[in-house]
Amino acid sequence: MTDPDGRRAALARSLDEVRARIDAAARAAGRDPGGVALLAVTKTWPAADVAHLVDLGLSAFGENKEQEGAAKAAELATLRPGAAVRWRIVGRLQRNKARNVARWAHAVDSVDSARLVDALDRAAGNAREAGERSGPLSVLVQVSLDDAPGRGGASLAEVPALADRVAQSEHLSLDGVMTVAPQYSDAAEAFATFAELAQRVRASHPGAATLSAGMSGDLEAAIEHGSTCVRVGTALLGAR
Ligand SMILES: *Cc1c(COP(=O)(O)O)cnc(C)c1O
Numbered sequence: 686m687t688d689p690d691g692r693r694a695a696l697a698r699s700l701d702e703v704r705a706r707i708d709a710a711a712r713a714a715g716r717d718p719g720g721v722a723l724l725a726v727t728k729t730w731p732a733a734d735v736a737h738l739v740d741l742g743l744s745a746f747g748e749n750k751e752q753e754g755a756a757k758a759a760e761l762a763t764l765r766p767g768a769a770v771r772w773r774i775v776g777r778l779q780r781n782k783a784r785n786v787a788r789w790a791h792a793v794d795s796v797d798s799a800r801l802v803d804a805l806d807r808a809a810g811n812a813r814e815a816g817e818r819s820g821p822l823s824v825l826v827q828v829s830l831d832d833a834p835g836r837g838g839a840s841l842a843e844v845p846a847l848a849d850r851v852a853q854s855e856h857l858s859l860d861g862v863m864t865v866a867p868q869y870s871d872a873a874e875a876f877a878t879f880a881e882l883a884q885r886v887r888a889s890h891p892g893a894a895t896l897s898a899g900m901s902g903d904l905e906a907a908i909e910h911g912s913t914c915v916r917v918g919t920a921l922l923g924a925r
Pocket residue numbers: 726728749775776865900901902916917918919920
């Protein structure tokens with residue numbers, strides 16, 4: 686297989702480094718490294734990079750825009766036909782994109798309003814009826830830890846009711862919670878608060894076991910506080 690610019694070799698190296706960081710952080714926390722999934726966030730990078738990462742053994746990819754993700758998923762399907770790949774939306778999603786997302790994405794990790802829950806439930810139901818998806822749409826409720834507008838997320842107080850609403854919907858499955866650490870405060874403190882909330886959600890919904898927290902810059906702190914999924918872009922693919 687040709688790799689003229691050495692891109693695959695570079696991705697293999699950075700993947701090794703990221704995996705080593707995850708392993709070290711899990712061991713330092715007394716956790717099994719196998720309990721921390723790696724979601725490669727491929728926004729702005731081409732489908733050819735996703736194909737390299739598939740060949741290197743990854744199967745979960747995150748995108749933050751519906752249109753970019755849909756196009757990339759379609760292109761990957763021609764580059765690696767039949768590859769068992771799951772796409773997740775990790776960025777803010779407008780309700781009018783719900784219908785399209787339900788056609789190609791396995792999950793939406795950034796659900797932060799009742800209206801979005803209802804739109805996604807309808808969209809997933811329509812997609813199933815049309816034969817465009819076989820299972821429910823997985824959902825994480827996104828938690829905002831700093832109430833900063835723009836980055837998305839529901840407040841701590843709103844999350845339990847949103848989780849209930851997802852759990853009661855017909856075509857969504859509540860898999861857990863997600864957060865992005867606040868930019869200008871202590872990540873460890875934020876992740877501790879997040880872990881407490883996740884535990885509360887899980888007490889009512891035992892299947893909601895996913896804690897998606899930690900990115901290139903703060904994955905160690907997130908793993909120390911129980912993250913089960915780190916979302917890594919820059920450390921894997923380079924600076925956007
Ligand atoms: C872009 C993005 C990431 C990845 O961030 P890096 O710092 O590049 O690792 C993770 N989560 C979300 C929600 C993102 O938008």
